[in-house]
Amino acid sequence: MPELPEVETVRRGLNRLVKGATVASIEVFWPKIINNDVESFEARLKGQTIEKIDRRGKYLLFRFTNGLTMVSHLRMEGKYNVVPRGEDQTKHTHVVFHLTDDRDLLYNDTRKFGRMTLVPTGEENTVGGLKKMGPEPVADQLTLAYLEDTFGKSKKMIKPLLLDQSKIAGIGNIYADETLWMSKIHPMRPANSLTENEISALRQNIIDEMAMAIKGHGTTVHSFSTAFGEAGQFQNHLHVYGREGEPCERCGTLIEKIKVAQRGTHFCPHEQQL
Ligand SMILES: [Zn+2]
Structure with missing residues (x-):
């Protein structure tokens, strides 16, 4: 189970690698990972650019253009990987974001417990554990x-x-x-x-x-x-x-x-x- 520092490390890695990247298309191989209707999830993200990745608790918040936020929880074993297009997919790769710059953002998850939810930005606090999440463990918030x-x-x-x-x-x-x-x-x-x-x-x-x-x-x-x-x-x-x-x-x-x-x-x- 990744703890906050691991998720924060993933967030920083993702910001370094895919901030500014644009989604060309998406393939979903295990639909249960997507909390939305899969077709609408794919259609709404197609052509959108990742503006940045934020974090709240152990949730990653992918901020896309068009006012969309993808809330991603890795749960037990979820992992992101950025690879040249078509490489390194395994039987544990359940979602592929094909990027327009010939790279793929892979989501791998051996346990398939991770979840992604697409919501309008600003409504992320309606998702799962974010509904009731205490302050972050930093000085100005954890008073x-x-x-x-x-x-x-x-x-x-x-x-x-x-x-x-x-x-x-x-x-x-x-x-x-x-x-x-x-x-x-x-x-x-x-x-x-x-x-x-x-x-x-x-x-x-x-x-x-x-x-x-x-x-x-x-x-x-x-x-x-x-x-x-x-x-x-x-x-x-x-x-x-x-x-x-x-x-x-x-x-x-x-x-x-x-x-x-x-x-x-x-x-x-x-x-x-x-
Ligand atoms: Zn002692």
Whole structure:
């Protein structure tokens, strides 16, 4: 499942590669990926130019001329690829955007869970999870006042609250564990038990961690056809995620893995106490 930094890396790669490109025609091999009527989807995008690609949470927003936005969610395995025309299609290629400059924008998806929805620009907030999406994890949007209010009102455990996209956009399992460890907060603490100092620290760690993760993934964007951040350098910087049984970098206590709200959760039992 791509998390926000991966999707942001894809967005940057796409902007670099296909911003300004015009769609000559579209082939859809797996119609379920398109939430619209497929014929109308193809007809409305034909001849339109990609002005830019935006992002909201884990959703990519392709801004086309003619006031159209294609909302694309990669879900588990969706990937974009830009290739010379006719090359590199596989059995997992489900949508092909033929561009007028003799390239193809391929959408590959081994699980076929990804979805594309074409809407008038400005109506993207009517699509799927965008209807109710919390603020982006950046300083000017994820304010301390907002978090104090949101956490203060909730008896829910803090980890599932961090994963709730309607509260904060784009935090997944890895970054929830990492930022809670950095903030020395047990993942099962009730949100409304967090002190002002803890909320402030957690907020800053979320903002810094997401920015650093985006930077880390950006460094892997190097070539034409592998532009979309497969490996990423960021796994080298993880402190707790996937490190159960290894000593905590701060105190040496062995990192434990437990289940919290069905999700594998890593924490330092010495510094993150209930
Ligand atoms: Zn520790």
